[in-house]
Amino acid sequence: MIKSVTDGRMDTGMAGFSNTLNAEQIGLVVDFVRQAFMHSEKLNTRYHTEGNGWPEHERYAIAFPFATGEIPLDTAFEQLTPEQQQGRELFMASCITCHDRAKVVDEGIAWDPRAVSFPRSGYSHRIPDAVSAATPYSIHDQVPVMEALSTQEKQGELLYQANCAFCHAADGTGRNWIGAFLEPHPRNLNKMQGMMNERLQTVIRDGLAGTTMPAWRHVLNDAQVAAVAAYVMRVFVANEE
Template identity: 45%
Template sequence: MSRRSEWGPVLRSLAAPLLLAGVAALSACGEAPGGARGAAPSQTPVAAAPAAAAPSEATLKLGRDVYNFRCYFCHGYSGDAKTLAATYMEPKPRNFQATNPQDLPIERIGAAVRNGIPNTAMKGFTGILNDEEMKAVSEFVRDEFLVKRAPNTRYHTPENGWPDHERNAAAFPFARGEIAIDTPFEQLTPPQQQGLRLFKSACITCHDHAKVNDPGKVWESRPVSFPRDAYCISCHQDVPRSEPTGVGHPQRQSTHTFAQRDGTVPVRSPARAEAQIGANYVVHDKPPALVGASAQELQGERLFQKNCAFCHAGDGTAKGWIGSFLEPHPRDLTSDEQMKGMTKERLLHSIREGLPNTSMPAWKSVMSDAEIEALAAYIARAFHPVAGIKTSQAK
């Protein structure tokens, strides 16, 4: 099984509101000269359909800020949907750069932003963005990508700490997926060999989902709620992180800081990762121990830890890394307040059909009815009692 087949159902549940600042490079590194990642789009403006007065500069600036904060993760900084997240999604996020302006009027863009698009990862932003922000980001998307075919912005800029990024051009084909990184070395030209060395020694830190001819076996069979490796935190672990609303756990408590490295733990290692960020997240990655669980509850445990822990955390608290970024936050399945009034019928319906205006997807096309029943049984046993579900402890 490839990584894509393993993670696909999980990442399809994540929509554009994933605010993973540390992953920003994944959607825009290795741009073609001129700014766009991958093949450079035409710079010739496309005539727009007749419309009202052009949006003001203030509106476009606000829309750009909202887009770069909320939307780039799936749609890409340049609106071409060439992102890591997009590779896991089916259907794919819209490529605005390849969309005819006449096919996507401003009214349709606004409706998608407000209400989302059913059966896709595009969720509605009502309750997250105000009316002015939704209008501004809709105007920005149409003006910047559909009409102007502009690149918006690049990640590798001098302002972001990347002066003279073109010197790394030999590695760009591997970052863009134009050349598979497992191509036999002797089949590469000398410049390509140099680019592959550079890519594997530096770029792959963020471009870990580079193109390969043979994906091989799944390297990690269970998704977790925090980054396992220490690449990013090896330099940035001392940067404070604000506590997201509703997530009440310690922030970046660590015994190993940048200034205190003693060499006993390798910089890039799971041990250092857990030492540095584990104080926040690894505690929520561990499922509760079940004693005397039924076969159905154990089946539910496997399903939950494989599919649901990515957002709800292994302990059901939703206080993992991903859960802290989603808006609204996933339900804390251990909370008396958030589980108040929960019944078997309500829980089964939420799992089957998903929850509108949230990142909770419908699982009815992924799991069978029996698996959904097992999942509900596990939640009632491991995290919080649910009216109508008799657990093995209650027998």
């Protein structure tokens, strides 16, 4: 450090001070830098100070070891003293948002293959909630029971339930889980007054630009499009209230 301050560092903005300071002064300033910034780092570079808006941060001292990495966050709970257990709880509740996890022993699997979607916390749109015993979505996942479907309509039913129900819901309302989130919402197929079979087949084949309604012409052949359309006409359009 004395050499750097005396001669400067080549190819950097750090100038040499040999013409400005004598050897004793250079020694003093280096001593100060070492003492103030290197040895007492924790005190001089502290973040949680009153001036920074964190008065009395010492009251959280039991959580400090988890913030500094002194105690790995995944240390078995039983191995912690009661005070450390409290500290860990405090850390998890109030500090981890910024401190992430200072240190863990076992990194674990880097990627968790489980899909995470909103809302989190294990909510499922299929499980009735404990309070109302209802689920607003899964009621729309029930396939309508229809008597006497023709062979073509039956084929259409299979195709519809496999390809379209994902967005339009099994009952055609578009009020299932996915449909509720799409913008614009999938068309309620039960409310398509005046929809003609021919126009329906064109929409299915070409999709609707600027919406999530896909073009199916490369997925379904003409007979399959006709079958889906027949099913939609019979079960949804013809049954409009």
